[in-house]
Amino acid sequence: MTRIKICGLTRAEDIAAVVHSGANAIGFVFYEKSPRYVTKQKAIELANLVPPFVSIVGLFVNAEPDFVNEILESVPLDLLQFHGDESPEYCRQFNRPYIKAIRVKAGVDLIQCASEFNGAKGLLLDAHVDGIPGGTGATFDWTLIPEALSLPVILSGGLDAQNVSPAIEQVSPYAVDVSSGVEANKGIKDAEKIAAFINEVNRIDVQLSR
Numbered sequence: 034m035t036r037i038k039i040c041g042l043t044r045a046e047d048i049a050a051v052v053h054s055g056a057n058a059i060g061f062v063f064y065e066k067s068p069r070y071v072t073k074q075k076a077i078e079l080a081n082l083v084p085p086f087v088s089i090v091g092l093f094v095n096a097e098p099d100f101v102n103e104i105l106e107s108v109p110l111d112l113l114q115f116h117g118d119e120s121p122e123y124c125r126q127f128n129r130p131y132i133k134a135i136r137v138k139a140g141v142d143l144i145q146c147a148s149e150f151n152g153a154k155g156l157l158l159d160a161h162v163d164g165i166p167g168g169t170g171a172t173f174d175w176t177l178i179p180e181a182l183s184l185p186v187i188l189s190g191g192l193d194a195q196n197v198s199p200a201i202e203q204v205s206p207y208a209v210d211v212s213s214g215v216e217a218n219k220g221i222k223d224a225e226k227i228a229a230f231i232n233e234v235n236r237i238d239v240q241l242s243r
Contacts, residue, residue: 041069
């Protein structure tokens, strides 16, 4: 079963739509330059709406450690997602489960990345767009992903209800991560797109299991 994370949630109604549709995880973006940024107080309010067994992920980009710790003290994050140029040492210092985002392009050695970040729970593979750490809506060449990595693969980058099936068929990721592909506008999710995306993941999972 392919796990599903919906990232960049900013509104109570979007939390409700994601939970109702059956996603496994939601993501809050603690990066001020993102159109999906949420403040600590807003994240606290939204986290209170998340029921049991739905994981809460906090996304950070080259954040000061004090800021990460400040969020951890107030927001019940289950998992940290580091989406910048963080080192393995940086990621480990918080003593929390984490995933490391890698922006994929030709020449990036994902086997080496998996070895370097061997303490991570997984590698989130996203498209490389110069100057933008994520949430671009761009896809990347999935053939650049080695067949066997030592860490679970979380596939991201330009996924939507139309292309997630071939993505899962080709990559067989542990999980898929979507943000812009289920939005009406940046930071504003669309309940119908969320449902369509999750239904398509479930459909292809059933098909491939036969």
